[in-house]
Amino acid sequence: MKSPLLAAVATSALLLAAPASAQGVKIGILNDQSGVYADYGGKWSVEAARMAIEDFGGEVLGQKIELVTADHQNKPDLATSIARRWYDVENVDMITELTTSSVALAIHELSKEKKKIDIVVGAATSRLTGDACQPYGFHWAYDTHALGVGTGGALTKAGGDTWFFLTADYAFGYALEKDTAEIVTANGGKVLGSVRVPLNSSDFSSFLLQAQSSKAKIVGLANAGLDTTNSIKQASEFGIVASGQKLAGLLMTLAEVNGLGLQAAQGLVLTEGYYWDLNDKTRHLGERFLKSTGRMPSMIHAGTYSSTLNYLKAVKAAGTKDPDAVARKLKELPVDDDFAQGGKVLENGRMVHDMYLFEVKKPSESKKPWDYYKLLATVPGDKAFFTAKESGCPLTK
Numbered sequence: 001m002k003s004p005l006l007a008a009v010a011t012s013a014l015l016l017a018a019p020a021s022a023q024g025v026k027i028g029i030l031n032d033q034s035g036v037y038a039d040y041g042g043k044w045s046v047e048a049a050r051m052a053i054e055d056f057g058g059e060v061l062g063q064k065i066e067l068v069t070a071d072h073q074n075k076p077d078l079a080t081s082i083a084r085r086w087y088d089v090e091n092v093d094m095i096t097e098l099t100t101s102s103v104a105l106a107i108h109e110l111s112k113e114k115k116k117i118d119i120v121v122g123a124a125t126s127r128l129t130g131d132a133c134q135p136y137g138f139h140w141a142y143d144t145h146a147l148g149v150g151t152g153g154a155l156t157k158a159g160g161d162t163w164f165f166l167t168a169d170y171a172f173g174y175a176l177e178k179d180t181a182e183i184v185t186a187n188g189g190k191v192l193g194s195v196r197v198p199l200n201s202s203d204f205s206s207f208l209l210q211a212q213s214s215k216a217k218i219v220g221l222a223n224a225g226l227d228t229t230n231s232i233k234q235a236s237e238f239g240i241v242a243s244g245q246k247l248a249g250l251l252m253t254l255a256e257v258n259g260l261g262l263q264a265a266q267g268l269v270l271t272e273g274y275y276w277d278l279n280d281k282t283r284h285l286g287e288r289f290l291k292s293t294g295r296m297p298s299m300i301h302a303g304t305y306s307s308t309l310n311y312l313k314a315v316k317a318a319g320t321k322d323p324d325a326v327a328r329k330l331k332e333l334p335v336d337d338d339f340a341q342g343g344k345v346l347e348n349g350r351m352v353h354d355m356y357l358f359e360v361k362k363p364s365e366s367k368k369p370w371d372y373y374k375l376l377a378t379v380p381g382d383k384a385f386f387t388a389k390e391s392g393c394p395l396t397k
Contacts, residue, residue, distance in 0.1 A: 024064045025321060027053070027308060028092045030079060030107070031099040031122055033071035036200045037225040039255045041099040041122040045304040047293055049096065052308035060315050068092060074099075074199065076106040083107050087114045093321050094119065096140075096307045099300070101125040101172035108137045115323050117330075119307040122300050124224070124251060125175035126386065129350040133393035136323050138330060138349040141303030141339075142273045144172070146384040147250050148180035150271030150357045154377065155218055155248055156187040164216035165194035166207050166231060168223040173197075176222040176250050192216045201227060204234045212240055224251040229259050236264060253298035257372050262363040265372075269359050274302040274339055275373050278356070285338035286370075296370040306339035343381070348393035352381040 029049050031041045046069050053065045068086065072079035079098075086092035087110070095111070098104040099122030111118040112134035119138040120128055126143040156163075163184050167173040173196065181191045192214045195207045208231070211219045219240060221228055228249055235247055249256070252270040276286025276296045285305065289297040297305070314329035315321055335343030335351055343353035358373040366372065388396040 024066050025060055025312070025315060026066045026068060026086075026090065026092045026094075027311070028083070028086050028095040029067065029069040029097045029304070030072050030082060030086075030095050030103075031097040032074050033069075035074055036227055037074065037099045037122070039259060040225040040253060040298070041097055041300045041304070044255075044293060044295070044297065044301045045097045045099075045122065048289065048297060048301040048305040049308040051288065051292070052305045052312070056309060056312045060312050061319065061321070065312065072100070072103055074103065076100075076102045079103040080106050080110055083110055084114075087111075087116050093117070093323075094311050096311070097121050097300075097304050098123050100170075101127075101175065102170050104128060105132055105171060108132055108134060111136050117311065117323050117326060119311060121303040121307050124172050126179055126391070127171070127175060129346070129348040130386070130392045131394070133348045133391070133395055135395065136327055138307075138345065138351065140307045140351045141299055142271075142355065143350070143385065144175040144179040145386055146273070146355050146379070147176060147271050148183040149384050150355050150377075150379050151248055151250055151269055152180040152183040152220070153187055154357050155246070155269060156184050156189040160218040160246060160248075161187075161189040162216045163189060163191050163218045163220050164211045164214040165191070165220045165222050166204070166211060167194050167196050168227060169196040169198050172224070173222045177220070180220060180222065180250055194222075197223065197227070197231075199227065202230070204231045205238070207231075208235055208238050208240060212238060212243070212245070216245065218246050218248050220248045220250055221252075222250050225256065226259075228252055229256050232260060232268075233264060241267075253300060254296060254370070254372060255298045255300075257360055258295070258370075262361060262366055262372065265360045266362045267360060269357065269376070271355055271357050271379070272299045273353060273355050274299040275356060275358065275375075276302075276370065277373070278375070279341075281338045281341060290370070302339040306335065306337050309337055310335055346385075346388040346391075347396050348388045348391050350385055350388070350391065352385045354381050355379040355384040 104123035318325040340353035
């Protein structure tokens, strides 16, 4: 029997075995399509990119736009193998989505080596436009700093001044805990402790007991996808919220709220960069996505639509696929689409736009399907994200 890794490599090879051609513009969606983040991004992000290509007209500079996709299974070595083949053999021009921070950091480095553009959407770490920034790398949708400012800052100011973190045990979790803890302490709060939890855990009991015994007012869940929904479900079984502690989903999207259901998710406070029912533009994208997939898009799906669309706009404006010219245009052009309005890309590759603090509605407050959020506050983009100089990106020095 083949190992999952060998099977994945074989599958990727089959997917990519078509003769390479320098003609056309080729975009790759590389993400988790079968694991803990499959609902968070997965095939839904592929559909979002397809919609963007369709909206752009299917071609740019007189060349057909192609979309390729693969499942990296949250393994940086597998992701790097796929991306290297895409770049070297299949002439893929840009890779986007890139769920999982360890994967995104690895592809970011490869893209720098190969002088190819990547636009990270699904991964969170602010290092991507900080110490790990590079000339061809971009970060869309959100990052750990913006999540910390939104959820961490709001809850601390509201009296949740002691925190304990359940942290995913890899680059994303570390960055999310660090960035949120800094916001908490800057607002006068204290971090009482944290525990690192392996990715894709099924049993959170020992970690939740540590959080419970800390007596912290806020239990910060520095995880995502199924890990978040499972930790919330098990926290309910332990009576953590019933006993007076509050859960903070530091990275939750509409997909996880839908998976939990309003009965379990009600009252959770979270930060997202997109919600389908914010305005006419977000509703336009949401309703089209719903018609195509049977579900509303999350921040990750809508962000992938935007990253794909804006890459194509930059290619058109540059009049070439040359990565240096396209990177310059990505940083010059405004971002104004159904995902974000009034967005801009900084010198370090960070796309800055407004973020939103939401509270999940009670079942009695929801008036229609997918009516899940109450808007608590809008966090202006220049408050949510580091400036290029603050980020620590070497490109800005």
